[in-house]
């Protein structure tokens with residue numbers, strides 16, 4: 001079963017729609033230069049809408065220790081997502097489970113990267129975009145070597161139309177989407193969220209046939 005992360009939420013209605021559609025994780029962008037960024041206090045309010053078994057994910061880009069601490073204090077149970085240039089030591093310093101994003105460019109050594117970040121709970125594969133993420137761009141999935149890492153999160157420009165192909169070709173642990181379920185940056189569409197989640201379930205069912 002492919003897990004689903006919906007990222008860059010800023011509104012209660014969008015969190016409720018993502019939970020209702022079957023999302024397994026909800027991403028909140030902290031401090032990054034993004035129209036999707038929310039304060040830790042705002043994220044804490046939104047995260048109170050999450051029922052059991054739906055994980056809050058706090059997303060950081062080269063954050064300061066103070067910013068990381070503020071985010072983790074606001075959401076003590078969140079999974080941290082490092083989406084900048086953070087080193088393994090930077091990631092391990094928070095002493096809690098984390099995701100590490102990788103910008104997939106030709107020649108990128110994903111096996112080495114996964115080994116360097118072996119303590120990560122997952123490696124999120126994203127397209128390289130200015131500002132590090134949320135760009136709505138698909139990268140070349142053939143850049144992903146088979147069996148490169150155990151818990152890959154396929155990300156970057158996914159939507160209801162292409163996510164099934166991504167699951168069939170990459171067989172990721174999870175998929176992650178932001179732009180592909182939005183009507184504008186930070187404003188999600190409940191219909192697009194439901195369509196995306198239904199497309200993931202269809203793809204999973206196809207793999208079981």
Ligand SMILES: O=C(O)c1ccccc1NCC(=O)[C@H](O)[C@H](O)COP(=O)(O)O
Pocket residue numbers: 007008027029032033034035036037059061083126131132133134135136137155156157158176177178179180
């Ligand atoms: O979402 C953002 O605005 C963002 C800003 C800065 C760094 C990372 C950001 N998002 C990270 C994510 O995990 C996104 O879901 C991922 O980049 C995919 O975004 P999209 O291609 O828009 O689906």
